[in-house]
Amino acid sequence: MKRIKCPRIRKLSADRPEASIQQAEKELTKLQKMTRQSTVFGEEIEDLVDQLRQVAAPSSEPFIFTSILEENKKLLQSIFKDCGDIEFRNFDAGGKSALLVYLEGMADTSNLERNVIKPLMSQTAPDNPNTGNLSEIFTTMKGISEHILGASSVSVLTKANAAIDAVMMGNALLLIDGISEGLSISAVKYVKRNIGGANNEHILRGPNEAFNEGLTDNIVLIRRRSRDTNIKVQILKIGERTKTSVAILYVANLVKPGLVEEVERRIKLIDTDKVLASARIEEFIVDHPWSPFPQVQTTERPDKVLAALYEGRVGIIVDGTPATLLVPCTYNVLMQSPDDYTIQPVIASLIRLTRNVTAFIAIYLPAIYVSVVSYHPGMLPTTMAISVAELRARTPFPSFLEAIMMELLLEVFQEAIVRLPQRLSGAATMVGAFMVGTTIVQAGLINPLLVVVVAITAISSYSMPSYTFNLALRWLRIPMLVLASILGLYGVIIGILAVTIHACSLRSFGESYIGGLFDITLLSDWKDGVVRLPSKLLKERPKEFGAKDLTRGGEEDG
Amino acid sequence: MAKKKWISCLLIICTCIVTAGCWDMRELQDRNFVLAVAIDKADEVKEVETFVQPHGTKRYRVSLQILKFASGGEQREETNTFIKSNTGESIFEMVRDMLGQNSKSLWFEHIQVIVISDAVLKEVGLSEILDFFKRDAEMRSRIKIYVTSGKAQSIIEFTPPSKEPGGVYLANIIRLHNKNIHVAGARTDLGYTIQYFDNNSNVLLPRIEMADKVVKLSGSAVFKKDKFIGYADEYAVAGLKIMLGTEKSAVVTMDSPKTPGHQVIFELFRHDTRLTPHVEKGVIYYTVDITMYGNIGELQGDISLNDTLDPEYLRILEVAFAEEIKRNIYYAEKVFKKDMKVDPVSSFASKLKAHEPNTWEQVQDQWDELYPTIPLYVSVNVSIRNIGSHK
Numbered sequence: 037m038k039r040i041k042c043p044r045i046r047k048l049s050a051d052r053p054e055a056s057i058q059q060a061e062k063e064l065t066k067l068q069k070m071t072r073q074s075t076v077f078g079e080e081i082e083d084l085v086d087q088l089r090q091v092a093a094p095s096s097e098p099f100i101f102t103s104i105l106e107e108n109k110k111l112l113q114s115i116f117k118d119c120g121d122i123e124f125r126n127f128d129a130g131g132k133s134a135l136l137v138y139l140e141g142m143a144d145t146s147n148l149e150r151n152v153i154k155p156l157m158s159q160t161a162p163d164n165p166n167t168g169n170l171s172e173i174f175t176t177m178k179g180i181s182e183h184i185l186g187a188s189s190v191s192v193l194t195k196a197n198a199a200i201d202a203v204m205m206g207n208a209l210l211l212i213d214g215i216s217e218g219l220s221i222s223a224v225k226y227v228k229r230n231i232g233g234a235n236n237e238h239i240l241r242g243p244n245e246a247f248n249e250g251l252t253d254n255i256v257l258i259r260r261r262s263r264d265t266n267i268k269v270q271i272l273k274i275g276e277r278t279k280t281s282v283a284i285l286y287v288a289n290l291v292k293p294g295l296v297e298e299v300e301r302r303i304k305l306i307d308t309d310k311v312l313a314s315a316r317i318e319e320f321i322v323d324h325p326w327s328p329f330p331q332v333q334t335t336e337r338p339d340k341v342l343a344a345l346y347e348g349r350v351g352i353i354v355d356g357t358p359a360t361l362l363v364p365c366t367y368n369v370l371m372q373s374p375d376d377y378t379i380q381p382v383i384a385s386l387i388r389l390t391r392n393v394t395a396f397i398a399i400y401l402p403a404i405y406v407s408v409v410s411y412h413p414g415m416l417p418t419t420m421a422i423s424v425a426e427l428r429a430r431t432p433f434p435s436f437l438e439a440i441m442m443e444l445l446l447e448v449f450q451e452a453i454v455r456l457p458q459r460l461s462g463a464a465t466m467v468g469a470f471m472v473g474t475t476i477v478q479a480g481l482i483n484p485l486l487v488v489v490v491a492i493t494a495i496s497s498y499s500m501p502s503y504t505f506n507l508a509l510r511w512l513r514i515p516m517l518v519l520a521s522i523l524g525l526y527g528v529i530i531g532i533l534a535v536t537i538h539a540c541s542l543r544s545f546g547e548s549y550i551g552g553l554f555d556i557t558l559l560s561d562w563k564d565g566v567v568r569l570p571s572k573l574l575k576e577r578p579k580e581f582g583a584k585d586l587t588r589g590g591e592e593d594g
Numbered sequence: 595m596a597k598k599k600w601i602s603c604l605l606i607i608c609t610c611i612v613t614a615g616c617w618d619m620r621e622l623q624d625r626n627f628v629l630a631v632a633i634d635k636a637d638e639v640k641e642v643e644t645f646v647q648p649h650g651t652k653r654y655r656v657s658l659q660i661l662k663f664a665s666g667g668e669q670r671e672e673t674n675t676f677i678k679s680n681t682g683e684s685i686f687e688m689v690r691d692m693l694g695q696n697s698k699s700l701w702f703e704h705i706q707v708i709v710i711s712d713a714v715l716k717e718v719g720l721s722e723i724l725d726f727f728k729r730d731a732e733m734r735s736r737i738k739i740y741v742t743s744g745k746a747q748s749i750i751e752f753t754p755p756s757k758e759p760g761g762v763y764l765a766n767i768i769r770l771h772n773k774n775i776h777v778a779g780a781r782t783d784l785g786y787t788i789q790y791f792d793n794n795s796n797v798l799l800p801r802i803e804m805a806d807k808v809v810k811l812s813g814s815a816v817f818k819k820d821k822f823i824g825y826a827d828e829y830a831v832a833g834l835k836i837m838l839g840t841e842k843s844a845v846v847t848m849d850s851p852k853t854p855g856h857q858v859i860f861e862l863f864r865h866d867t868r869l870t871p872h873v874e875k876g877v878i879y880y881t882v883d884i885t886m887y888g889n890i891g892e893l894q895g896d897i898s899l900n901d902t903l904d905p906e907y908l909r910i911l912e913v914a915f916a917e918e919i920k921r922n923i924y925y926a927e928k929v930f931k932k933d934m935k936v937d938p939v940s941s942f943a944s945k946l947k948a949h950e951p952n953t954w955e956q957v958q959d960q961w962d963e964l965y966p967t968i969p970l971y972v973s974v975n976v977s978i979r980n981i982g983s984h985k
Contacts, residue, residue: 409621409622410619410621410622411618411619411620413622413625413701414703414704414732414734418629418704418706418762419762421622421627422627422661422704422759422762424622425622425625425661425663426663428621428622429623429663431623434621435622521616521619522611522616524618524619
């Protein structure tokens with residue numbers, strides 16, 4: 037056998053000199069030296085910036101305005117560094133140089149041209165007879181805004197932060213040489229969606245306008261529906277970075293004392309960097325974030341918000357989200373649809389009753405099916421028991437597994453249909469219908485009765501007026517199934533008790549979630565609860581929400 | 595601390611679920627539905643079917659009718675039940691031994707009928723036979739009990755032509771007792787029978803017979819306490835139902851007064867029946883006052899002679915029907931009181947107890963001897979409201 041000669045093993049550094057420790061140390065000291073140098077450079081740059089600012093600004097402000105326009109411009113440019121969409125427009129106004137700063141695309145340029153730049157530039161003649169004391173006017177922003185500008189909404193700003201915020205909101209900032217103030221000119225105009233129909237809460241009769249993303253538009257939608265000066269709008273800015281506007285709406289002489297303050301307190305306590313959707317606000321302000329039940333009503337319908345305001349509740353509109361929040365929220369409120377008030381009271385009452393029954397079905401039906409089939413077939417009438425047994429004779433799985441499989445399929449289909457692009461979701465529906473409706477049954481994996489049970493359950497949960505409540509029902513179904521499979525009907529009853537107790541102890545801004553239904557002192561609320569009486573008889577506001585004035589009629593309203 | 599509490603709570607729940615959960619779980623299709631039970635005298639003891647028992651004799655043959663699931667559901671087979679039987683003395687022991695003949699456990703919650711052969715009843719009391727069924731938690735109170743003079747097993751072997759499961763078919767026959775005067779079906783199920791035992795009353799059970807391909811319910815098996823006395827025929831049962839006022843509807847037939855040899859039929863719609871005990875100077879007697887309202891249900895004679903549009907003729911018919919009903923009641927009285935000496939379902943005794951408690955206190959000990967001698971006075975009033983025809 038031939039011996040392979042093995043080379044002697046040596047140190048890596050002997051082979052490759054650049055890998056020696058000495059070399060590495062050398063490189064490291066070089067790097068440390070460079071780091072030190074860069075910190076020195078950084079300090080020098082900071083000094084330079086400080087010099088640029090010249091005047092010591094208060095710690096909360098990035099800088100303060102000076103009376104020299106060039107300085108101001110430099111300061112602003114340092115703030116808006118690398119913001120390519122900020123426009124700086126220099127022009128000459130009455131012999132002084134002026135600067136208009138605005139966000140491109142957010143400010144209405146034609147409006148600015150017409151009402152700001154044009155009037156200012158036309159002041160070139162120093163001795164215009166109409167404006168004799170022109171130089172006097174040009175000394176203050178107030179004078180300019182009062183005498184020269186044609187814009188409708190302006191405000192004088194002395195603080196740099198406010199000026200920056202104004203620019204970021206889409207207003208234009210006017211600076212003039214010699215004046216150490218800025219003038220914010222409201223000319224906001226950006227791309228937005230038109231007011232459209234309510235997509236998620238479509239109703240048959242009654243108004244169909246829905247909120248869109250703009251806060252001001254949304255408030256307008258409510259204002260337009262009521263000429264009541266008691267409707268108050270309080271705007272807060274939430275989010276460390278996004279500074280999203282959040283409006284709290286209420287009717288001053290109706291709302292329960294303390295409720296608005298509580299809502300305001302909770303919203304102010306929100307500590308987050310961004311608010312992109314109202315759901316985020318919702319999660320921060322609810323009492324029990326772990327509960328599956330929605331504790332804040334969401335709607336995209338202005339009429340619903342207005343109706344809620346006049347019941348003494350509080351609305352929260354978040355800029356950028358059509359879904360508006362209403363608090364307090366109870367089971368009763370979630371079970372009502374605006375359509376109930378546009379159809380005959382007897383029919384509406386029947387529909388509401390059905391809705392309450394379907395809410396029960398949506399949670400418990402599969403659990404009852406599993407427990408009856410697996411534990412208590414004696415509860416069924418004989419002929420029914422026989423036909424169920426015959427249906428189940430071919431399926432190999434225990435009913436619990438069968439039900440879980442079916443629930444899983446249902447969830448997958450729902451998720452697929454929601455997530456898929458609209459054109460494909462039709463295909464998903466078809467596949468679902470074929471698979472579940474026929475093939476699975478024919479293959480003997482799942483018995484047709486269970487398909488019926490699960491289909492009824494799904495349809496029941498879809499009939500809820502509130503989507504978030506529908507989700508809660510869907511969620512609750514699974515623990516109920518598990519309980520039923522372990523303890524039978526006994527488990528289902530335990531589950532019913534647990535859900536009821538939880539719902540009773542749940543509180544949304546002080547109001548019991550479901551307890552109002554069983555409270556005899558709230559008897560007058562029952563007129564518009566599970567049933568709805570004709571409007572003539574609904575003379576009182578719900579006691580539950582503690583409105584200051586309980587009668588809807590005018591006399592005591594003052 | 596609070597966290598630890600939560601975790602320990604969760605652990606306890608999990609242990610409970612794992613150790614105790616699901617013990618009772620058995621899928622619907624994994625149970626053998628027993629739909630009917632037949633109890634016969636053990637005729638021939640087959641070697642394989644039975645078991646060696648340390649005590650007692652092979653007294654009964656218990657047969658169970660078990661449901662066979664139709665596969666697929668579309669093509670239902672000829673018979674959808676099968677029979678398993680066993681012999682022995684304890685019914686419970688036999689049933690448990692029968693598990694050796696089955697792939698799925700026997701399940702009694704949907705038993706529909708118990709058919710008992712009178713051959714057994716002549717030797718053993720009814721309560722002894724029913725004891726297992728009243729004691730076991732799976733049995734329902736609404737199980738129907740029938741008595742047959744033939745073999746009980748052959749009755750539960752009967753395949754209904756309608757392809758219903760046999761037990762369901764048999765149980766549903768008695769639900770029509772309201773319209774069938776020949777069957778005394780009210781309060782004859784397991785629950786009521788046990789109640790009668792507890793009250794020390796006499797029991798009356800429907801009689802079921804089978805010949806060739808016909809199964810028929812008619813007449814009654816009469817018990818004194820739980821001891822089988824004999825059968826009452828349809829006419830006696832009809833009389834009894836009218837006497838006690840338990841009938842909802844009835845058909846009364848008689849020869850037409852004007853055209854003998856042809857029948858006129860009265861259909862009862864509504865009645866007011868009062869069976870009342872009276873005590874006068876130490877003498878007990880009963881009266882039954884009946885007012886009946888009804889219709890001419892059928893008329894077979896010559897219509898021109900039997901002119902029901904004639905009020906005079908209707909009066910004649912009413913009197914004749916009343917006589918016929920009286921005759922029926924007296925026949926029932928003769929059968930039960932004179933021949934069998936049984937107070938059916940102890941109705942006379944309970945009436946006396948309710949109306950004349952003091953007298954009842956005195957006579958209850960010798961009631962059995964006294965009862966056959968107590969007279970019954972019947973008065974019947976028939977009113978024909980509709981004649982079922984027009985001119």
